[in-house]
Amino acid sequence: MGSEIPNKLAGTVALVTGGSRGIGRAIASAYARAGAKVFICGRRNDELNRVLSDLRRIGGQVDGTAGDVGSSEDVKRIVRSTMDRYGTVHVLVNNASLLGPRESIARYPREAWEDVIRVNLTGAFLMTQEALKTMLPQRHGSIINVSSGVGRVGRPRWGAYAVSKFGLEGFTQILAEELKEVGIRANAVNPGPTRTEMRASAYPDEDPMTLSTPDDIVPVFLYLASDDSIGVSGKSFDAQGWLKPAV
Numbered sequence: 038m039g040s041e042i043p044n045k046l047a048g049t050v051a052l053v054t055g056g057s058r059g060i061g062r063a064i065a066s067a068y069a070r071a072g073a074k075v076f077i078c079g080r081r082n083d084e085l086n087r088v089l090s091d092l093r094r095i096g097g098q099v100d101g102t103a104g105d106v107g108s109s110e111d112v113k114r115i116v117r118s119t120m121d122r123y124g125t126v127h128v129l130v131n132n133a134s135l136l137g138p139r140e141s142i143a144r145y146p147r148e149a150w151e152d153v154i155r156v157n158l159t160g161a162f163l164m165t166q167e168a169l170k171t172m173l174p175q176r177h178g179s180i181i182n183v184s185s186g187v188g189r190v191g192r193p194r195w196g197a198y199a200v201s202k203f204g205l206e207g208f209t210q211i212l213a214e215e216l217k218e219v220g221i222r223a224n225a226v227n228p229g230p231t232r233t234e235m236r237a238s239a240y241p242d243e244d245p246m247t248l249s250t251p252d253d254i255v256p257v258f259l260y261l262a263s264d265d266s267i268g269v270s271g272k273s274f275d276a277q278g279w280l281k282p283a284v
């Protein structure tokens with residue numbers, strides 16, 4: 038907490054998917070405290086509304102709508118609502134994700150496979166395509182894809198989740214190449230083990246108090262949203278232990 042510089046993100050509009058809890062909530066909160074106008078989504082209205090009131094209480098300019106990033110109609114509505122509210126999108130954080138079953142490929146249920154890929158990978162694709170409709174004409178934007186260590190090295194029983202994160206790393210590289218001439222950057226961030234509901238589902242026997250909190254890992258997300266990272270694209274960052282490059 039407290040690593041953000043007040044007003045560092047003044048004038049910036051950021052759209053954070055899965056902003057209703059865990060890492061997405063911490064990113065949304067850090068962005069709002071740094072002066073950004075923040076729009077969040079998540080599927081559950083109650084959790085979303087709770088976060089919105091918490092963030093407004095600390096003076097954040099925040100709004101949001103319930104929606105599923107794996108649905109084209111919902112994605113169109115989420116981005117349109119952001120535009121209606123704030124007029125543009127400068128930063129898109131593709132953070133929403135499902136863990137799915139911790140199962141071997143041999144036993145992985147097809148329905149769960151399709152669901153996880155739809156949300157984690159197709160969701161990022163749909164959100165990016167929609168946000169680019171605004172970012173491309175303004176020739177400015179930062180796309181931040183939340184990846185994972187299991188999206189870099191194959192490990193057993195991570196199934197569709199890991200495959201979606203491998204996909205997201207590749208998606209980030211393709212985007213960075215396609216957008217390098219137009220002033221839009223795309224980077225991936227691996228949060229590392231972080232104290233959230235998803236981590237607790239993946240590692241039920243772990244003591245959560247031994248883990249970094251979502252607030253601990255926001256500095257790299259602040260960097261990638263700010264003008265300090267202009268020109269930085271196609272990279273894959275580790276949020277834990279990340280040190281801002283000297284300027």
Ligand SMILES: NC(=O)c1ccc[n+]([C@@H]2O[C@H](COP(=O)([O-])OP(=O)(O)OC[C@H]3O[C@@H](n4cnc5c(N)ncnc54)[C@H](OP(=O)(O)O)[C@@H]3O)[C@@H](O)[C@H]2O)c1
Pocket residue numbers: 054055056057058059060061078079080081082084104105106107131132133134135156183184185186227228229230231232233234235236
């Ligand atoms: N925690 C870790 O240790 C860790 C490590 C590596 C990578 N990550 C990555 O970090 C990101 C955040 O993870 P987390 O641990 O904070 O997870 P989390 O606690 O489960 O939170 C996930 C967020 O995404 C939302 N969400 C899920 N499915 C959605 C959908 N279809 N449409 C819109 N919103 C959706 C959830 O709200 P609803 O349920 O209401 O939709 C919630 O706000 C994920 O991309 C995850 O893969 C986490």
